[in-house]
Amino acid sequence: MKIAFMVGQFPLLSETFILNQITGAIDRGHEVDIYADLPGDITILHGDVTKYKLLDRTTYLPSIPENLLWRCIKGFGLLATRLRQAPLKTLRALNVVRYGKPALSLWLLYSLVPELASSYDIIHCQFGTQSFRGMAFQTVNSPQAKLVTTFRGQDISRFVAQKGPHIYDRLFSRGDYFLANCEFFKQQALELGCPRDRIKVHGSGLECDRFPFRTRRPPAKKPVRIATVGRLVEKKGIEYSIRGVAECMRSYPNLTYTIVGEGELRPELEQLVRSLGLESKIKLVGQKSQEELIDILETCHLFIAPSVTAADGDRDAPVNTLKEAMAMGLPIISTRHGGIPELVDDGVEGFLVPERDASAIARELSELLEHPQRWPIMGRAGRARVEAQYDLSRLNDELATLYRSLLQPDQPPSKTASLLPT
Numbered sequence: 001m002k003i004a005f006m007v008g009q010f011p012l013l014s015e016t017f018i019l020n021q022i023t024g025a026i027d028r029g030h031e032v033d034i035y036a037d038l039p040g041d042i043t044i045l046h047g048d049v050t051k052y053k054l055l056d057r058t059t060y061l062p063s064i065p066e067n068l069l070w071r072c073i074k075g076f077g078l079l080a081t082r083l084r085q086a087p088l089k090t091l092r093a094l095n096v097v098r099y100g101k102p103a104l105s106l107w108l109l110y111s112l113v114p115e116l117a118s119s120y121d122i123i124h125c126q127f128g129t130q131s132f133r134g135m136a137f138q139t140v141n142s143p144q145a146k147l148v149t150t151f152r153g154q155d156i157s158r159f160v161a162q163k164g165p166h167i168y169d170r171l172f173s174r175g176d177y178f179l180a181n182c183e184f185f186k187q188q189a190l191e192l193g194c195p196r197d198r199i200k201v202h203g204s205g206l207e208c209d210r211f212p213f214r215t216r217r218p219p220a221k222k223p224v225r226i227a228t229v230g231r232l233v234e235k236k237g238i239e240y241s242i243r244g245v246a247e248c249m250r251s252y253p254n255l256t257y258t259i260v261g262e263g264e265l266r267p268e269l270e271q272l273v274r275s276l277g278l279e280s281k282i283k284l285v286g287q288k289s290q291e292e293l294i295d296i297l298e299t300c301h302l303f304i305a306p307s308v309t310a311a312d313g314d315r316d317a318p319v320n321t322l323k324e325a326m327a328m329g330l331p332i333i334s335t336r337h338g339g340i341p342e343l344v345d346d347g348v349e350g351f352l353v354p355e356r357d358a359s360a361i362a363r364e365l366s367e368l369l370e371h372p373q374r375w376p377i378m379g380r381a382g383r384a385r386v387e388a389q390y391d392l393s394r395l396n397d398e399l400a401t402l403y404r405s406l407l408q409p410d411q412p413p414s415k416t417a418s419l420l421p422t
Contacts, residue, residue, distance in 0.1 A: 001121045001403055002031040004145070006130045006137065010036040010058055011049045013287060014231055014261075017152075017181075017204035017320050018126045023048050024205075024396030033120075034058040035113075035137065037130075044289050061133070064110045075106045086114035093140045102136055111136035120145040122403050128155035131171045146176040146406040150202070153338070154314045156180070156188045161313035168192055176406055182317045182339030202399065204320050205392030211294060211327040213383050216301050218372040223256045225300040226365075227330075229293060229321040230307075232263030232284075235314045237306035237335065237356065239265075239272060244361025245304070246276045252369050255281065258296060262287040293324070301375070302368060303330040307337045308355040318343035323390055326382030331375050333364050343389075349382040 003025055007018060025032050034057050042055075049055065062078055065071040082090040092098075093108035102108050111133060119142035125134035131149045138145055149171060160167060172178075172192070178199040180186035186201050218224060226245060230236040238259060245257045259269070259282070266284060273282045288296065297303075303325035307316040315338040322343060326332060332350025334340050346352040351367070353360035368374065 001025075001400075001407070002118065003033070003122045003124060003403070004120045004137070004142070005032065005034050006123060006125045006134045007034060007036045008127065008130060009038045009040040010034055011042065011045060011054065012040040013044060013046060013289065015126075016046060016290065019046055019048055019054075020205055020207070020392055021124075021126075021396065021399060022054065023052055024392065025400065026052055028396070028400050030400070032057060035133075036060050037063060037133065041287075044287060046290055059113065061113075061137075062110050064107060064133075068105075071106055071110075075109060078109060082109065082112055082114055086112070089114060089140065099139060102139060107132070107136040108140045112140045113137075116141050119143075121407055123147050125149040127152050128168060128171070129159055131168070131175065135171065135174060146403075147174065148177050148179065148403070148406070149175050150179040150181065151185050151189050152181050152204075153185065153317050156185045156192075157338075158310065158312045158314035160188075160192065165192055168194070177402065182342050184315075184339040184342065185317060202402075203318065203390050203395065204323075205395035206320065206323050206327060206386055206390050207392045208327050208383075208387055210290075211324050212298065213327065213329045213379075214298065216329055216331065216375045216379050218301065218369075218375075223254050224252075224302065224369065226255060226257045226302045226304060227260065227297060227300040227325070228257070228304045228306070229260040229297075229325070230305070230319070231261050232259075232265040232269060233310070233314075234265065234312075235307060235310040235316055236261070236263075237308035237337075238269060240308070240356055240358045241304045241306040241361055242269065242272055242276070242282060243358035244306070244365060245282065246278055247358060247362035248365045248369070249278070249281065251366065257282045258300070259284045260286075260288050260293060260296060293321075294328075297325060297328050297330065300330060302365070303332050303350075304361065304365075305332065305334040305340070306361060307335050307340060309337065316340065323386050326379075327386045329376075329379030329383055331368055331378040332382060333361055333368070343385070344382075349378055349385055 005022055093112050094103055096103045123134050123138050123145045125131040128151050138147055172194050178194055179202040180189055181204050183201050228241055249255050305322045309315050317339040332344055334344050334352055335355050336352050337355050344350055351364040
């Protein structure tokens with residue numbers, strides 16, 4: 001099969017779940033290209049980006065200005081270039097009579113790839129927000145390709161809150177199949193009108209062998225190390241874990257807390273740590289490669305993922321960093337938020353607390369510190385949960401099966417639904 005992955009930025013360390021599907025398709029012998037709106041940060045690369053030479057497979061499409069006047073002005077220059085490169089394709093992209101608004105708005109022109117020699121079998125839009133580019137790309141470059149869209153979080157929460165409940169109407173009528181990375185977001189899509197027989201839960205997988213399991217026990221005469229991994233944005237709720245750990249430190253001073261990640265809230269969070277007088281115990285260490293992250297988690301004992309619903313409606317799925325920590329045997333404290341309860345059973349792999357409740361985080365952290373005999377049990381349960389439900393190889397096999405079924409006219413997608421995990 002020939003597959004085009006549509007992404008917003010590439011590469012991004014925070015989106016290993018997309019990288020895992022791309023490399024999984026390559027490992028299964030498929031021809032893969034990546035189309036991105038913007039380049040990501042190449043100063044810290046995931047090892048697979050280099051191993052698979054993914055930057056050589058990546059094409060950056062012209063950005064589409066939201067301002068219509070600027071889009072038209074920029075479009076004149078793009079039009080001149082495209083007419084020289086592929087005159088017939090370019091004129092087709094401007095056919096308003098045939099294509100209507102996508103042509104008039106210049107989305108088709110901006111999505112044209114003139115050098116594309118052959119068409120794709122599958123166009124897979126990673127995030128619903130990429131489906132608009134995906135539909136335009138399909139129209140002008142590969143009209144016979146099957147269009148698959150995965151909903152992952154902000155695209156089915158914050159974006160819908162901003163754009164309204166009908167934003168995906170055209171996609172739902174045109175798309176061939178839809179995936180959601182958890183049941184919570186599948187239900188959100190169904191409420192918006194996604195066809196029930198064309199959507200299935202397909203979780204983000206993990207290559208567990210990359211994340212060595214270790215039984216966690218309290219260290220003798222050394223600090224108990226706690227970690228959080230996530231972007232420093234509102235929905236990650238890190239303010240509340242900082243406050244919760246600080247509260248717990250009043251009774252258990254022999255703790256350290258490492259926060260891995262980068263984002264717009266870093267100055268505010270650093271100021272919060274300073275205001276608590278805990279600069280020596282709570283460290284924000286910035287963004288790390290996956291190899292560096294594994295090294296950090298190997299030295300830790302407990303993990304906190306304090307996700308919250310952001311003011312703009314943004315929510316989390318069962319995030320991969322939480323799965324990685326569970327795979328490595330870390331007992332968990334997280335929140336009853338979005339898709340997280342589908343990953344963590346309260347009292348089994350760890351504890352779940354209400355959103356934005358720092359005192360509840362402190363209370364459950366104290367519970368773990370007072371009962372360290374539970375750490376190995378929770379750690380083994382977490383590893384087993386990830387292996388059973390989020391094995392990357394199995395999930396990539398099932399994704400390839402879905403792709404093939406879409407290309408077989410005698411096997412409609414609804415008949416392959418059982419092949420995907422619920």
